[in-house]
Amino acid sequence: MSRPKQPKTQPVSVEKFDERWLHFYRQMVKIRLFEEEVNQLYLGAKMPGLAHLYIGEEAVAVGVCEALRRTDYITSTHRGHGHCIAKGATLDKMFAELLGKEAGYCRGKGGSMHIADQESGNLGANAIVGGSAGIATGAALSIQMRGTDQVVVCFFGDGALGQGLLYESMNMAALWKLPVIYVCENNQYNEYTHYSETTAGPLTARAEAFGIQTESIDGQDVRIVHKAAVKSVEKARVGGGPSFILCNTYRFHGHHVGDIDRAYYRPKREEEEWKSRRDPIQILGHWLIKNKLADASSLSQIKSEIATDIKRALDAALQAPYPETDEVTQHVYA
C-alpha cells in the first residue's frame, strides 16, 4: 500500500485536508482489522504467546503518526501494533513477527511486544511500562546534537504515569528543549485497575510542572488528535521543545487477548457505551458521510479492500518459515 505524501514543515490547515481524511479512515480500519485477525489467531491457538490489542485506540496512533515524516522516530508500547502500522509497517512482516517467523520485522526474535522497524523510524515497542521514555528522549537529544529537523514521538499509556523514568526524561527534555512529543494514551485502565485508583492529581499537571506544553484531548476523534499532533510536531521541529498530549481513549478489548472475563474490574455497560458511541472509526465515518467525502458503500468498500490485504498478508506469514534453530545465538552482540 503506498503511503501518501507527508506534511512538510509548514503546518497545514486541517480543513484543507478533506481528501486525506479518507486515508486516515483507511489506516484506522487497517489497524482494526489487523487486530481482529490477531485476536482470531490467539483464539484459534495459531499464535504463540499473547498480544495486547489496540482496538478502540486507533485514532491516537493514526492522528499522531500522520503528522510525522517517515524519518521521524517513534517509540511504542506493549500495546503497539497500531503505532507500528500507523508509522508505516507492512502487514505481512507484522503478522510474521507475531507468529515467530523469520520474515518478521525482528526475524521472530521480538514478537508482539518488541516490533522495531528502523526503515519507518520505529525504534521499537517496549514491554516495560514507561520503558521507552528514556530512549525517545535520547533520540531527541541525538537529533538536537546531529542538527537535523527530525522529531520523536514517545507513546505510552496511563500506566506509565506511575513510572519515575518518565519524569526524569520529561525534566531533561524540557531543560534542553528536545524535539520530543510525549503522547499519553489514557485508555482508562492500568492493566486491570482504573487509573483513578493509581494516579493522584490531574494527569496533565505532571508535564505542566516541567513547563511542557500540555493538551488534553478527545482521543477518539482522529481529526482532533491530528490537529494537536501537528501543532506539537511543528513546534518541536523548529526547536520549540517538548509537548505532552493526553489522549483520552478506551481499549475495547481486555488488557491482552486472554483477558476475556473482565466484568470484575470493568463494567460491561461502560464497554458497550464506548463501543457504540465512541468508536473512532465510526466517528470519522459519520463525519466523512456528513461532509460528503464518502458514503456508506464507499466506506464498506474500503473495509473489504483492507480485509483482502489482511488475508493476503496473513497467508504469506502463515506460510513463511520459522528461523533456523542456530539463529538463537545470533545477534546477541553486534
Added chain:
Amino acid sequence: MKANTENRSVSETSTRQITFAQAINEALAEEMRRDPTVFIIGEDVAEAGTPFKVLSGLVKEFGTKRVIDSPISEAGIAGIGVGAAMTGMRPVVDIMFGDFLTLTMDQLVNQAAKIHYMSGGKLKVPLVLRTTLGATRRSAAQHSQSLHAWVSHIPGLKVVVPATPYDAKGLLKSAIRDDNPVVFFEDKMMYQLKGPVPQEEYTIPLGVADIKRVGTDVTLVATSSMVQVALDAADRLDEAGVSAEVVDVRTTVPLDKEALIGSVKKTSRAIVIDEGYESYGVTAEIASIIADGAFYYLDAPVKRMGAMDVPVPFSPVLEDQTVPTPDAVAAVAKTLCNKI
C-alpha cells in the same frame, strides 16, 4: 583468543608515567577528537569534572554540548544514552558510583542489552556506561560495592574491569568504538595509581586477558582492583619460594577462557580474586570455567576469594576485613602449594 603480553612493549622514549584517572581522561579526549558523535553525559561531569576529577578539562576543549551536566537521574541518563546510541551517537554515560547502577538496571538490562537481539540485529546500541567499583574508601555500604557481576550476568552487555592506566586507556578506546553496550568499571581507589602509558595512540581489544606476571606454581586470576593485590601477593610468595602467575582478565565479558585455562594447565593451581561479593559472583564463574577446562591438570581445588558477603561497613577496622588482601591471597596460595 590468546592472552596478550606483547602490547606492553612500547618504546621507552614515548612512554610516560600517568595516573589511571589521566589515562581515562586521555582516552575520552582522543575519542571525542576522532569522532564527533562521542559525547559525555552525567552528573557533575562538566566544570566539576566529576567528584574524582577524572574528567577535568574536557569541558574546556569540547564545551557543554558534548560534556553534558545532567540532573541526578541515573535511570534517565542511562535511558537517554540508549536512545542516543540507537540513533547515531556514541554516548559515554557517567554513573558516579557503581552502587547507583541499581538505578539504571532497567535501561541496561531490559533495554540496552536486548535491543540488538530483539530487533533481529537491526538496531545497535553503541553505548559506554562508565562507573566505579571498590571498597576501603570509608564510604560505607551505598558507595563501596563492586557490582560488575550483575551486568556480567546479562547477555548483550560487555563488561570491562581494567587494572592499570595502560589497560584503562586502551580498553576504554575500544569500548567507545564497540557497537555494543559496554559497562566500564573503574576502581575508585586506583585513580591515582601511576603507570607507563605511551604517547602514541593504541587500543586494546575487549576479550583478551593479560598475563601481568609469569609464574609456574599457582595462577592468580584477578580483576580490576584485585590485580594489584595479586601482584603484591606474588611478591610475597616469591619470597616464600612460590612462583605465582598473575592473569588479569581485563574484561569479564567477553571472557578470555583460553588464557585462564592455559595458565592453569601450566601451574596446576588457581585462585580467583575479585572484589565483588563472593557468593554467586565473578569468582564462581571463573573458577567453574577453570575446573572444567583444566580438570585433569589440577593439583588442588580452585579457590575463590571475593568480598565478604556483608554490606560494606563504615568503620575502617570492619571494612578492611571485607576485601581480599595480599597477605590473605598469599596465605591461600601457600596452602595450595603445600608451603605451610
